[in-house]
Amino acid sequence: MIETLAVDLAWGWILAIKTAVVLSIIPFGALLLGYVFLLKMMSHMQSRLGPMDPGGFHGWFQLIGDGIKFLQKEDITPEGADRRVFALAPAIILVSTFLVYIVIPVGPRLIVRDLDVGIFFALAVSSLSVIGVLMAGWASANKYALIGALRAAGQLIAYELPLVLATVGVVIQAGTMSLQGIVYAQQNGEIFGWGGIGNPFILTQIVGFLLFLTAAQAELTQTPFDMPVAESEIVGGYYVEYTGFRFLFFFMGEFGTAFAFAGIAATLFLGGWSVPWVDGTAADVLGPIVMLTKVMLVSFLIFWVRFTYPRFREDQLQSIAWKYLIPLSLVNILVTGILKVAI
């Protein structure tokens, strides 16, 4: 009886700790990406002077300064806004980001819930954010916001499909949808009979990896697919009316989702947390570090493209999705399926 209780308590505690960690990982990931890529990498690439200045060494204070600025700003709700929807929208976007983290493993035991439908779940909840975007755009009572929200909706419908289809190749090869299972499948894989570093699926699924990154870029509304926010056209799109802390929510949602998608890409294609020749507790310690490195690598690709390319027009974006990405991902699935059966 007591033992059962103890187990229950422990289970509850573990869940609480896991939840707290996941809750804190969104600001952590967002701030990390914001600092490393948005402030530092962009400053170097674009020879910006501003973000390199505050605080002396390399402008380390810039991010803290930005945070203080956001907290100080007045929280404005537009007069014609649908107040409750307006207030709820940023929360919904954050919740969708939060839910994605539940199924991403960073170690043999470091995962909130190893769902059997892990990848399916992650992609499904990540598209919840479009509801938040539509709510924000509609409730702002602003035409620019509305245009931005509608663009975002159209874009998410178009790019959800290649995103899902790109992962199907991996699922076929791994034989499981669980993200933990996919990591083990890569860890236990062999490259032409040599199992030293396992078999990261990027080697066999390179087309899928590129498709996934492209579609994720659109899903995250990063340049060249950033029409929903398009500062030079619709002045920030759906979050044009948000100020201060609520804007910070959108900012965290954007970068937190980028962090999550980089995590999914690292898990699906780069072997996730798995460290060669390391098992058990050591893997639990080293896993997060390896995972973080891979996530930063994928994020680097995402932000590199973001800072280099101009943006497409909405109709060009749709035609890219429907004419190129989706057929290509279907061919990828077909080839993977044939090879899986044949070999």
Added chain:
Amino acid sequence: MTTTEIPGSPDFEIDPRALTPLADQRLDIELQSEDMVLNIGPQHPATHGTLRVVVRLDGERVVSADPVIGYMHRGYEKLTEYRTYPQVTTLINRIDWLSSFANEVPFIHAAERIMGVEAPPRAEWIRTALTELSRIATFILFLGEMGLQVGAITPAFYGFRDREHVLNLIEAVTGGRFHPNFNRIGGIKDDLPAGWINETRRVMGLMLESCDQFEDLVAGNEIFQARTRGCGIIPADVGAAYGVSGSNLRASGVDWDLRRDGQPYLAYRELDWKVFTHPDGDTFARYWVRLQETREAIRMVLQILDGLPAGPVMAKVPRIIKVPAGEAWVNTENPLGEMGYYVISKGATGPFRVKIRTASFSNVSILPWLLKGVYVPDVVTILAGLYFILGDIDR
């Protein structure tokens, strides 16, 4: 359909649909969708200041577009009547603030022509050099900023970074980065500072590299081409009819440059340079023409540095300038297009009347024609490609 007059306010009419029964109203809503009126500007990042474009949208397609100008009207034509000739240059170099030195030249030329004064050759050559430098500064900024308007943030920063070198050169000579106020009737204020020629040679090398970089990064980018090719096509005859001038018209295939074809001014006839045209007339053609013109301007500056004549920089003019009665019309090829001054003098220390023809005013007048039927993202691309300065529209 009935309309109801509200007593006391004769102009106010109730929408007749409000009086029809609900069922009919629903039918109406289902059958016709209403156009949305979107105000682009006066506060909008793509309007370079305070241009306001009222667009009616059907979905994202523009049904009609009306530019609304005047948010920055500063009354310069009237103000010139209350200033002396040397004071006027202070005002007019704020018209097109990106290439303000080029603004001063036609006015000073008009005054000199009425007075019968001619600036010494060295002054004319230095004026040419500074005009071309301001052209480079203006276009380098455009080459970068065009990237920003189609969504690439990075080129814009490169544009600002590279322009800084040119502004430093202008500052070294004139003392002002943006508003040099350096022209005097009969010449220029000072000679070149020591070491300026070598520094300019070095910077021109940097600018050539910068042009190559923009060609790679922006003009060569597939997405940029997809966005700008075939976007906002101005046929040559339509452009000419609306008074579009400068690089915008040359991008439509009209081989017309006032530096070569207009009244002779500055030292252009003695330099070796080419006029570039592009047959397409779209936004990409405008970008390409400006890119080539920047390179041509760099070549011109280098030639000027080599062939700069010696001598004084100021002709003999009286201490208090009184321009005899007369009229003069001088138009020049400025970075944004044709700029002209019609100066009427009645023999006083200040002009009697000055009419200013600015390039951007005519260039944006084509917008209602050009924007019909395009999508919202293209509105921004077209606005950026026409490259106007609000001060140049409103004066």
